[in-house]
Each structure stands twice: as structure tokens, then as C-alpha cells.
Amino acid sequence: MTSFTQQLEKIKTQKGFIAALDQSGGSTPKALRLYGIEEDQYEGDDAMFGLVHQMRTRIITSPAFTGERVLGAILFENTLDREIEGKPSAEFLWQEKNIVPFLKVDKGLAELENGVQVMKPMPSLAQLLEKAKAQNVFGTKMRSFIAEANEAGIKAVVDQQFEVGLEIVNAGLVPIIEPEVDINSATKAEAEAMLKQFILAKLDELAEDQLVMLKLSLPDVAGFYQECIDHPNVVKVVALSGGYSRDVANAKTAENPGLIASFSRALTEGLSTQQSDDDFNSALDTAIDSIYQASAT
Template sequence: MRTVMHTADEPTSASEQFQQMASGSGFIAALDQSGGSTPRALRAYGVESWADESEMFDLVHAMRTRILTSPSFGGHGPELGGPGPSEGGRVIGAILFDRTMESEIAGLGAAEYLWQVKKVVPFLKVDQGLQDESDGTRLMKPMPRLDDMLSRAQDHQVFGTKMRSLVTLAHKDAIGAVVDQQLSVALHILDRGLVPIVEPEVDIHSPEKAQAEDLLRDALVVALDGLRPEQQVMLKLTLPEEDGLWTPLVEHPRVLRVAALSGGYSRAEAVAKLACNPGVIASFSRALTEGLRVDQSDEEFDMALDESIEAIYHASLT
């Protein structure tokens, strides 16, 4: 296991984090697998079995720790484009699962480690999963713990949040309901002083993917037009069928940044599609960790992660 060096505690600078997310060169790593998606992530990593849920989360935390402490993983320093404390400089943000945020990496809280050591802006996944499908969409489940999560996130120097809904068919009213729910929760998060990532994912296997994406773009523009000038959100969207479809959202004054999820595409597919969408950066999960294996040496692991990060980084520069 590699030795990890870290700096002394540093005060969080919200303005530095905001500037990095607004205009920093790089992408957002999605490391927020929860209970439902963790088994798949572990099996892709080469871990096939565990005794119980507690051991499963310990194993995935070890995988995430290996990623975050790798010299291939890092962000910019306080001055955009300047060298960070790691050898990376291509990852500007990372999304964490609640349990990860409450865990330690190299003697620091995971979110504190991201910002203080790697200069990677931390986000927290706050949704509690999806409701059953209705009219080709899945709304978010109620979030009774949201205020508690937001308070703990601020205690851990977290900059923003992420919450996911799902669209499978091109039903205008249902897609409108997804956007309304997302923006309603986003406004509450903004009022609490955090920046929300709104993620209304369109299923890449949808038979009506292109039509659903058109409806989603239009609904988002209307909702964003209703925000006050000082209110900005981030968006995390599916890589679209039509190149440049999200450009009106990239250019919208109420949008801080638009990111794309890999959504089940291979890394090669996701990178190719991302490069065709100017102004959109990556926020990949499975595509980021593709090729990483538990039985790799640290050198092999770092090289595989570096290859992944480099490909995603360059596609995010378009």
C-alpha cells in the first residue's frame, strides 16, 4: 500500500471552490455508488463476495481510497490551471456517497482530504433512491434526512450536492414533473448555501431517447428562466443523441456548469460522445473506473487510472 502525505488543516475557501467549478479545466469524478450500485462496482473491480453489508461498504471504501490517494488523481491548485499538490490536475470535483463522506482517508475526512490535499471540490449525493416508474419516469423518493445531510456536508467542507431522477420515455408532463421536483429541491439546497447538481438522467436504452432529451432540454430552460439572477445550479445530463443539444443549457446564465454522465456507455463510447458536445464536461462513474482491478499492483493501478483520467480530461476540454 502506498504512503499518503497530507497537509495541515486548511480553511475552506468557498470562492476558490466556486471559481474552480465555474471555469476550471477538468471533470467531475462520480464516486457515489450507494447500496444498490455498490455490488456491481465491486464485481467490476474484481471483488466477488463479502460477508454482509458492512463488509461490502468497507471494501468499496478501500477501492475509493485507492483511487483518491493515487498520484494520478488530483485537481488544480488555488490558481486555476496551476499545479496541484498531486501529480494530477485533471479532476476538478468528485461526488461522494454519504457513508464515504463520514469516513476517513489518510487521517482526514474524505471530503476534507479531497479539498485540502487534492484540491478537488467535494459534492455529496443526497437523493435516497427512486420511486417506482410512472409514465416513463422515476421521481426521487422523499428525502426526510435532507436537512441533516446538508448540515453535515457543510461541516465537512462540501461545496454542493447531487440528486438523480430517471426518464425512460418521452412523456412531456411526466418529464415536466421530474424537472419541477428537481428544481424545488435544488432551491432548498441553494437556500442552505450549497450548490446543487440537478441530474434528470435519460436512460440510454430508451426507445424514445432523442425525443425525451428534446423535451427535457425545453423543460429545463423554462425552469431555469424562473430562477433569480443570484441563483445558479449545475446540471448532470445524459450524453445526447444530437450533438450540441445541451448548448442552450451550457450558455444559460443560471447554470454554473453542465456535466455528462456515462450512463452505461463504455469509456471509449462516452469519451467520443462527450467530445462532440462543446462546453460539457464529464462526470463519469463506471467509465472512470473501467479497467481498475483489485489485484493490480499500485503501479499498474495508477497507470490504468491515469489512462482513464487522461482520456476523460481531454474530452472534457472541448
């Protein structure tokens, strides 16, 4: 079996969740601050990315972080270019931890228009996909943002996500399509209804061998995305915590059978650079177990 085939089988059949360790330029200072490192403790992007890589390395090398409960991990390109214990990060994840590597490929969000933010252009996507494939990366992730229930805006988000998604499929990887809906939107439920309609229409256009994953905000209505979970072209539907606390995000995930977590901030909640390794590993183990249990429904 190829690595891709083994990875696909793991994501499809094993219980667990996907760790989102892909904070990039704009979100890295906040991630470091929550970890106990203030912005006045480093200067410049190189130092910042060096520190966040240390944080991610501490998480990934922890005895709590294994493929038994963690199905996959989403990395930022800067992490892909770095090593963990002498191995390229993606290869360390798969070979040493049996965790499927994914890569964040979007370049951030465009300005708000029609109630949404589509993705900025990705002119170097083909080269990035080639690099990812060479390192046994299984899939990608790209995020758009929906602030309100605007039909034209949501259609534009879904159209762009699937257009780029097909390019990723054609490069031999599985895209995680992430049209996040703002959990604080006054029209969240209406936006989710529009989003599901457009997603299902796009899924029905795919050929049998064109596989995708979906990363969606936790819905207001339990079981709302069951049609997406059951769709033959969908490997897995994963949920982002979207600003909910870990406890609330876990409870909402558990209400949706077949939906699994792909948390970032909710995963690292309570972890600190000041913790001893024993305390850090214990806190991470508690977090991982709670998210795993919520995802196992």
C-alpha cells in the same frame, strides 16, 4: 476567499471533469464486482461499504488523481462519514488534492410512473446539507430517471429536481440536477427535447444568485444542450456515461463543446483489486487523461 468561493471559481474556470465516486447501496455490489471483488467475498453492508471505501481511497490517494485534471468528486454519505489518511474524506479531497467535494443526497428512485422514476422522499435532507456544509462540501447530486418521452412524467421529474434544488441552494450549496435519460430508450431524442424545454423554463425562473449544475445523459444531437451550458444560472453542465463504454462516452463528450464528463463506471473501467499499485496508477492515469481530454473541448 472562502472555500466555497475558491471552489466555485475552480469549477467555473478550470478545465477538467468530475469523478462520480458515489455508488450507494444498490450499485455497490456491481462496482465491487467490476473491481474484482465478488459478493461471496464479503457479508453484510458494513463489510461491503468498507471494501468500497478501500477502493475509493485507492483511487483518491493515487498520484494520478489530482486537482489538475479532476475538478470535483461526488461522494456517497457513507464516504463522507469516513476518513482518508486520517482526515474526513471531503476535507482530504479539498485540502490535499485540490478537488471540489460534492455529496449524493437522494435516497433512490420511486417506482416507474408515466415513463419516469422520480426521487424517493428525503426527510433528513436539511440535516444532511448542514453536515455537508460543515465539511466544506461545495455541492450535491441527486438523480431521477426518464425511461420514455412522457410529457407529464418528465415535467414531474424536472419540477421535483428544481424544488429540492432550491432547498439546497438556500442551504448554501450548489445542486447538481440529474434527470438521466435512458440511453436505450426508443424515444430518447423526443425525451431530450421535452427535458430541455422544461429545464430552460425552470432556469429562467431562478434569481440571479441562485446557481445550479446539470448532469445529463450524452445527447443524440451534438451541441444539443448548448443553451443550458450558456445559461447564466448554470455553473457547469456535466454528462453521465449512462452505460456507454469509456471510449464511446469520451467521443460523445468531445462532440459537445463546453460539456464535461462526470463518469462513474467509465472512470473505473479496467481498474482491479488484483493490480499492483504501479499498474493500478497507470491504468487510472490513462483513464483520467482520456476523460480530461474529452472534457477539454
